[in-house]
Amino acid sequence: MTxxxxxxxxxxxxxxxxxxxxxxxxYWPRVFRYVGKHIxxxxxxxDLTQSTFRGAVEGIGRFDxxxxxxxxxxxxxxxxxxxxxxxxxxxPWSPMTDPEGSSVFAGLEARKRDEETPSRxxxxxxxxxxxxxxxxxxxxxxxQEEWEAGxxxxxxxxxxxxxxxxxxxxVWKRFGLKDEVAAAGIKFRAIRRVRELLRERDPGMSLFxxxxxxxxxxxAD
Amino acid sequence: MEWEEFFxxxxxxxxxxxxxxxxxxxxxxxxxxGRGSIEPAxxxxxxxxxxxxxxxxxxxxxxDLKGASLRPSPPLPRVPPPPAGTAKRLLTETQLRERSRxx
Numbered sequence: 001m002t003x004x005x006x007x008x009x010x011x012x013x014x015x016x017x018x019x020x021x022x023x024x025x026x027y028w029p030r031v032f033r034y035v036g037k038h039i040x041x042x043x044x045x046x047d048l049t050q051s052t053f054r055g056a057v058e059g060i061g062r063f064d065x066x067x068x069x070x071x072x073x074x075x076x077x078x079x080x081x082x083x084x085x086x087x088x089x090x091x092p093w094s095p096m097t098d099p100e101g102s103s104v105f106a107g108l109e110a111r112k113r114d115e116e117t118p119s120r121x122x123x124x125x126x127x128x129x130x131x132x133x134x135x136x137x138x139x140x141x142x143x144q145e146e147w148e149a150g151x152x153x154x155x156x157x158x159x160x161x162x163x164x165x166x167x168x169x170x171v172w173k174r175f176g177l178k179d180e181v182a183a184a185g186i187k188f189r190a191i192r193r194v195r196e197l198l199r200e201r202d203p204g205m206s207l208f209x210x211x212x213x214x215x216x217x218x219x220a221d
Numbered sequence: 222m223e224w225e226e227f228f229x230x231x232x233x234x235x236x237x238x239x240x241x242x243x244x245x246x247x248x249x250x251x252x253x254x255g256r257g258s259i260e261p262a263x264x265x266x267x268x269x270x271x272x273x274x275x276x277x278x279x280x281x282x283x284x285d286l287k288g289a290s291l292r293p294s295p296p297l298p299r300v301p302p303p304p305a306g307t308a309k310r311l312l313t314e315t316q317l318r319e320r321s322r323x324x
Binding site: 015017020021023024025028029032033036037038046049050053054057058078081082085086132135136139140143150152153155156159160162163164165187190191194195 | 224225228229231232233235236237238239241242260262263265266269270273274277278280281284285288300301302303307308309311312314315316318
């Protein structure tokens with residue numbers, strides 16, 4: 001049995017309808033199955049498959065012919081799946097057990113739903129590329145340092161605290177730390193180090209005016 | 222805003238969006254295949270990052286790697302055909318969008 005014949009990139013780039021029609025009929029089932037492998041929701045699969053082809057049509061002008069169409073298409077599908085899962089990210093393990101429903105994570109989720117808190121507006125609307133680059137650079141450097149020092153567990157603790165939003169009292173148990181204070185210590189050191197790395201990139205902290213007041217306000221917990 | 226709040230609100234989001242701590246694909250491959258080239262502590266980190274955090278991008282990578290190397294193919298689900306006229310619709314939509322952007 002022969003596999004699908006790659007669509008003609010030239011025809012696709014000139015928005016040739018019959019060629020796109022053929023490409024869509026040929027690849028639709030495979031993209032759908034690929035999405036379905038990660039997302040067990042039929043409606044979502046259909047939406048993401050559509051969205052993948054929409055992205056393929058929109059971006060075809062930038063299609064790099066050193067790749068084939070399949071690689072191009074599945075690269076888009078993969079990004080769509082990741083974006084979808086990122087939006088749907090489930091709650092992390094422990095905060096659900098909080099009897100008062102006041103976990104940090106739940107609080108953050110509520111704030112996300114409320115959307116425009118002043119900080120989010122500030123970050124969302126006024127953040128320049130420079131600000132984002134400085135932050136990402138500092139974080140990458142921090143991760144690299146932890147990685148090179150072999151501090152994998154500490155890195156996982158940082159992820160649990162800041163990315164999953166899990167509280168110190170849950171984190172120390174999960175990672176077998178000595179106690180809650182140890183988790184707070186890791187948090188404190190991470191904040192301090194990232195702050196230092198950020199200052200190296202932005203000595204006057206001019207990119208982060210909203211954090212000026214908080215410089216002295218960091219707490220161990 | 223205090224630094225701790227800033228971390229919780231903004232850095233957590235950026236961390237995943239920018240894949241700040243995502244292990245290299247080779248490491249994920251070693252993790253999936255259970256190879257010895259990944260030290261136990263690093264394996265624990267990857268397990269947490271992929272399984273518990275969970276990082277959506279790395280989850281997809283790991284599932285893809287499992288699909289490619291280990292897992293027998295699951296039975297193929299019934300796939301609905303593309304809606305009739307999909308190509309025409311997508312091409313028209315794209316054209317309209319580009320026009321409205323003045324492209």
